[in-house]
Amino acid sequence: MAQTENPGREAILGRIREALTKPAAHHVAKTTDDIFFPMGDPIEEFQKQCAINNTEFLSTTSVDASAAAIAEIISGLPAGPIFLQDAPILRRLSPTLLNGHKVQWSTEGIPAEESQATITLAETLVAATGSVFVSSACGGRGAAVVAPIHIVLAFTDQLVPDLETAFARLREQGTPEQNSMIVLITGSSRTADIEKILVMGAHGPRRFVVALSPRSE
């Protein structure tokens, strides 16, 4: 497609520059005070926050144990495809994970509407908020929201104390440059738009599961 025509561009930039020739009426003092509470053990904190935000947290001792725990969830699901991120580790674990279900790999495109679950990896985990960063690389767009259950296979070395550290980690990994999408997920989809009553599973998944183990390979 041709370069977007922008007749308004110079006009708006001109008005901004003209406006900013007059300095703001007040000046701002800088604060260096700490804003958030100091963090204890990250795994304990992550677990505590998951309990608050309704993430199902499975702490296991090995990747294979995580796979077995995920397989148990999958076995309880109705027939329908399971969407898997096309990553070597998930390829290897897929016979266990799928438990007889049909598979759709992320390299085949967006999860089918009738997907029963999506299983992806994560970019990094945030203890302070009990959240998970995923990106386009983690199954692509829609992987986190199309199916009724989203399951993340994560490793303890991905857990960082807080958001500040998580962003630094994403930067180091080059995540923002390499992905057109990054999502910070905290719990499963919800709404309180009717009389402020909390209802789970609005448009996205009703269940959000994180299986966390040491990276045992």
Place this chain on the structure above:
Amino acid sequence: MTTAAQDFLRSAAEKSANLTHRHILRKGIDTYNTAVNRGLSRFMNWEAARQKCHEIKFEAINHLDRYLLEFEQHVNERGGHIFWAQNAEDARKYITDLAKRHNVRTIVKSKSMVTEEIHLAAALEAQEIKVFETDLGEFIVQLRGEPPYHIVTPAMHLTRDDIAALFKEKLGDVDTNDPQELVAAARRALRKAFFSAEMGITGANFLIADSGMIAITTNEGNADLGVSLPKIHVAVVGIEKVVPRLQDLALFWPVLATSGTGQPITCYNTLIGGPRGPKEFAGPEEFHVVLLDNGRTELLADPEQRDALHCIRCGACLNACPVYRTVGGHTYGTTYSGPIGSVLTPHLRGIHEFNHLSYASSLCGACTDVCPVKIDLHHHLLHNRRNAVNAHERPGSEGSEFKMFRWVMQSPARLATFGAIGRLAMRMIYGLGLAGTALDPTRKWTKMHAPPRIPKKSFRAQWKSSLAEKK
């Protein structure tokens, strides 16, 4: 034709006399307050958080050209398109042309106040394109043909029975007032739209200059579906939404959630930097960001009120405002309601038509106290009042009244004389039962309130005699 000010007064009188409406509103805001108080306790130092947010937005707004250009460059590098819209018409035309060019029949939209501001959905519907609001609250008010009632909770004014009746009539496949079932019905209706739409429209809570990404916050995950399934994604964003660094979100995401709903952080915080990348297997082919001015540069040119552009649209000032809590969101007749709306609207839509909003305030300052980016809201309401007077927008009688008041107050003798006349006159008028009638100069008050008891003696006289007693 009535003026916006007349409509405001009429609606305010109706809404404040509607006890059911006030009850619903009070219940909603009480629930919010409980959640927010819990949320604030999760910060070690909330005041430092507010101060830091203020600093970051101050930096961004006072170097707006630089950060917007940085943002634009990164988006272009990734193959996204930036359109600079000077006004609502520019933005509407760009988006409707784009939709027509791609034969778009169905659009899924996530919640965005700026698309309300430019009346985008109506413009698209006029081209026979079906627009689905996908945020549940927005979906509800769209079905009712109403504008959103509140920046954050658009259907705050409705009970579950209202919504049940609406869904029964419009969706047909649900007949219950159980919120769970109602949400499921909306989900069913909108799933079809998500999977058939050719275009997804979103707003953005932040534009990130150093990485060329937009940040969208939802609890429902509706924006995530809207930027994943359709082949075109259009984000419409006010130019003031920019922040310099990706790391700034480490503070803004928790702060926005806390002030918006009391949550520690919202469920889905989504960053989008472009269309589907070369190594990606899903996502839109095109990504457009419409940067909207629509009066914002005029506010920027006012150094005194420039900080009103720091607003992150959390809705905290609405919930804190005693006027909003009494008259509700629709009474304002504006896209942005409550204190921030009363500050912004005269700048965005003209002081002539909208200066009355700055008088719909007791100047109690509750809005300023709760603002997470420390906008000096109640002083800006005063600034707007002064600007309205200077622009000769207030009735001439108001000026004469204040001149008279000042003249009386500047001399103890005059105050005593006019005070005595006033007390005598008001005692007669109230005593004769004329309160609230055309003969009553205080009728604006006494029409709605019992007349106050007027003492026989002035305050000064009472003070003197009580001093005498003590001696």
